[in-house]
Amino acid sequence: EGAQRVGIPRGLMFSECFPLYKVFLTKLGFEVVASDPTNKRIIEMGLDTAIGEPCFPFKVAHGHYMDLIEKKVDMIFAPAVLSGEQPNSNLRQSQTCPYLQAAPEVISSCVGVTERGIRHITPRLYFKRGSRHLKRTFIRVAKELGKPAGLAGEAFEEGMAALRAFQRRVEERGSQVLAELPEDQMAFVIIGRPYTLWDSAVNMDIGKKTQDLGILAIPQDFLPLESVDISDHWPNAYSRQIQKKLMAAQLVREDPRLRAVVVTYFACGPDSFGNPFFKDEIGEAERAGRL
Numbered sequence: 065e066g067a068q069r070v071g072i073p074r075g076l077m078f079s080e081c082f083p084l085y086k087v088f089l090t091k092l093g094f095e096v097v098a099s100d101p102t103n104k105r106i107i108e109m110g111l112d113t114a115i116g117e118p119c120f121p122f123k124v125a126h127g128h129y130m131d132l133i134e135k136k137v138d139m140i141f142a143p144a145v146l147s148g149e150q151p152n153s154n155l156r157q158s159q160t161c162p163y164l165q166a167a168p169e170v171i172s173s174c175v176g177v178t179e180r181g182i183r184h185i186t187p188r189l190y191f192k193r194g195s196r197h198l199k200r201t202f203i204r205v206a207k208e209l210g211k212p213a214g215l216a217g218e219a220f221e222e223g224m225a226a227l228r229a230f231q232r233r234v235e236e237r238g239s240q241v242l243a244e245l246p247e248d249q250m251a252f253v254i255i256g257r258p259y260t261l262w263d264s265a266v267n268m269d270i271g272k273k274t275q276d277l278g279i280l281a282i283p284q285d286f287l288p289l290e291s292v293d294i295s296d297h298w299p300n301a302y303s304r305q306i307q308k309k310l311m312a313a314q315l316v317r318e319d320p321r322l323r324a325v326v327v328t329y330f331a332c333g334p335d336s337f338g339n340p341f342f343k344d345e346i347g348e349a350e351r352a353g354r355l
Contacts, residue, residue, distance in 0.1 A: 068094050069095045069139075071097045071098075072140075073142055075128040075263075077259070079263075083223070083229070084226065087222050087223040088222070089141060089219075091222055097135055099131040102263050105131075106131055106265075119331045121329065124266055126174055138182070141185045142168045144165055144189065147160060149304075150192045154295035155295050156302070161332075168186035172184050172186075187201050188201070199217065203217060234286065241280075242282075242287075251323070252274050253322050254270055254271060255312055255313075258285075258305075260328075260329070281325075284308065284312045287312055309342050317347050324342075
């Protein structure tokens, strides 16, 4: 009671990083407030405040900022994730979308975060650089917030443990689903970026629509993506989201039970070339013949 309220927007990289953010900030003594799940009101606020014509998920992210402003949080914690983790040493890069990298500044300027008296915390995170970089960055954030380095180090370690536990649960559930899928049953793998894959409003509830057809829907991240090495065919793929898409394509191609449903949006520059790569990797003509 009485703790400062730190808002975290539910859009963009929220689904991949929230366990780390929440545990870290809670351990430091803050009250964590996530924006509401995407709904019509949030979408409309995003469309009203976004400038230009970026992709739909990026517009929606503006609405999540507005929702936190309406919740009267004391500050907004919105790291810019510039690179994802890269377990494959054969792949040199793991960059995120340019919009993601610029999102905190772009969205803040559109909705007027600091002009409303709300503090805006936007560290730069390079997950590819590993735990030492991340820990230094989070400790620096804690110091800016008036918290001691020792407590910050503990909070970061607990946050990373929570993130790893979440990732293990996803992996274990995916392994279970694939192991229990009968050889004669077809399943649709839903392919997409995290901010489309895990947001039912943004993806138009594609998982439920698939299930309503009597077909099992499996999120892309439930597949053992890191079990395949795409570097032989795609050594210069620098986008982490496209790398994951290509890994999923190879797994779908090799498993006769699986088909792919790709969720994408107009104005997504990386997908404009990533989707043709996906078609090449999955062997579109061959898969169509098997349908």
